[in-house]
Amino acid sequence: MEGKRWSQNVSLFLVIFFIPLLFHELQASPEYSRPPPRRIIYTPHDRPDSHPQQVHISLGGKDHMRVSWLTIDKSVPSIVEYGKISGKYESSATGEHTSYRYFFYSSGKIHHVKIGPLESDTTYYYRCGGFGDEFTFKTPPSTFPIEFSVAGDLGQTEWTAATLAHVNKTDYDVLLLPGDLSYADSQQPLWDTFGRFVEPYASHRPWMVTQGNHEIESFPIIHTQAFKAYNARWPMPFHESGSTSNLYYSFDVAGVHIIMLGSYTDFNSHSAQFKWLEADLAMVDRGRTPWLVVLVHAPWYSTNTAHQGEGDSMRNALEELLYKARVDIVFAGHVHAYERFTRVFDNKANSCGPVYVTIGDGGNREGLALMFKKPPSPLSLFREASFGHGRLRVLNRTHAHWSWHRNDDSDSTVADDVWLESLSKSKLCEETVKAQIPSVSLNDEL
Numbered sequence: 001m002e003g004k005r006w007s008q009n010v011s012l013f014l015v016i017f018f019i020p021l022l023f024h025e026l027q028a029s030p031e032y033s034r035p036p037p038r039r040i041i042y043t044p045h046d047r048p049d050s051h052p053q054q055v056h057i058s059l060g061g062k063d064h065m066r067v068s069w070l071t072i073d074k075s076v077p078s079i080v081e082y083g084k085i086s087g088k089y090e091s092s093a094t095g096e097h098t099s100y101r102y103f104f105y106s107s108g109k110i111h112h113v114k115i116g117p118l119e120s121d122t123t124y125y126y127r128c129g130g131f132g133d134e135f136t137f138k139t140p141p142s143t144f145p146i147e148f149s150v151a152g153d154l155g156q157t158e159w160t161a162a163t164l165a166h167v168n169k170t171d172y173d174v175l176l177l178p179g180d181l182s183y184a185d186s187q188q189p190l191w192d193t194f195g196r197f198v199e200p201y202a203s204h205r206p207w208m209v210t211q212g213n214h215e216i217e218s219f220p221i222i223h224t225q226a227f228k229a230y231n232a233r234w235p236m237p238f239h240e241s242g243s244t245s246n247l248y249y250s251f252d253v254a255g256v257h258i259i260m261l262g263s264y265t266d267f268n269s270h271s272a273q274f275k276w277l278e279a280d281l282a283m284v285d286r287g288r289t290p291w292l293v294v295l296v297h298a299p300w301y302s303t304n305t306a307h308q309g310e311g312d313s314m315r316n317a318l319e320e321l322l323y324k325a326r327v328d329i330v331f332a333g334h335v336h337a338y339e340r341f342t343r344v345f346d347n348k349a350n351s352c353g354p355v356y357v358t359i360g361d362g363g364n365r366e367g368l369a370l371m372f373k374k375p376p377s378p379l380s381l382f383r384e385a386s387f388g389h390g391r392l393r394v395l396n397r398t399h400a401h402w403s404w405h406r407n408d409d410s411d412s413t414v415a416d417d418v419w420l421e422s423l424s425k426s427k428l429c430e431e432t433v434k435a436q437i438p439s440v441s442l443n444d445e446l
């Protein structure tokens, strides 16, 4: 039966393959050449239709986890049973379900169930829908230290498999993904293969994502509503953070306030996102969350020739808000390479501005963005076009260690690392950003 389902998926895939792909390729930028990408891995559906597949978890507000999964069988209830002992589920919770259509594609039943309150730094065992495999996850700690893995522009290729295997070698707490997940690019069965591909990792640790251009998937006249699959499959705690859109939200975890912004929805000063961001930043208490981290998709600072200037309008709209709030780090994806900047504000080195990092090198099917601008900018401290992932270990209120791990084929090698100090402890920066005087202006134009 699964074989038949699979062949149906494949034929649907072929029917709807060409038009959207052509449309997508026309949008792609032609000025740089990428190396041969590695093969896509099509992870098959090999469980009974009533069993959960594509299980993934995300932080769902204070002390809660959202469990998301899909069943082909529409009669399966949206229930999660869970507990601290394997096979013994003391608690259960019921949630909601959704499904969507896209051209001739019709999704399975997509379930989302919030469970909790959960204890911090604790292993839980859980089962979805009353059938099938048991899964397990660990909740993040409530205090420092905490470790984040950061990987953008993932896709589902052999490179992605290498990246995720390396990510899984550390006992990290939360994965942060600055956009571009499945690279389905309108081919909806690829969202299902992606869900199955990441399940061993995303069911094990919370994955917190924001959207990239590959999630838009709107199509003139027929599918004008953007982010249909993304919003149905990867809901994030936007409601819990006072946002009205799944495209931007925030959350707190162990002394770190993390803001996920939307590069592909309105961000100008009259927009809902701008107003939400302003209000969210105003509520940040650096006594409680000394670290402030922001993720976007299209980088605001980049010296790669790929996608030059695509983040400029968003930077112009929002950079001052982030600077005044003394944001510590801004992670971006989109450019398929790694790059780390010094602290920057308004195109100049500024010791009170955020450190900017591009980490769009998770391993997708498009390959790497090899070309960097010459001569190098003094603001850009490290840049390299290789696949890999990052680790942010926040040790205490003041110190964090950032490292970038390059995929040397099957091995993972630390290629760049740096100690970071939180801006929350700097009285000088607090005064400086209020007065909006750049504290250190080296006149290093990008």
Ligand SMILES: *[C@@H]1O[C@H](CO)[C@@H](O)[C@H](O)[C@H]1NC(C)=O
Residues within 6 Å of the ligand: 168, 169, 200, 201
């Ligand atoms: C990830 O790491 C954990 C702990 O070391 C291990 O049990 C698990 O099998 C790994 N997952 C995959 C998919 O390799």
Ligand SMILES: *[C@@H]1O[C@H](CO)[C@@H](O)[C@H](O)[C@H]1NC(C)=O
Residues within 6 Å of the ligand: 395, 396, 397, 398, 399
């Ligand atoms: C924070 O961690 C850093 C790095 O390990 C250490 O040097 C520093 O003393 C720690 N600060 C506090 C207050 O524990």
Ligand SMILES: [Fe+2]
Residues within 6 Å of the ligand: 153, 179, 180, 212, 213, 214, 297, 333, 334, 335
């Ligand atoms: Fe992108």
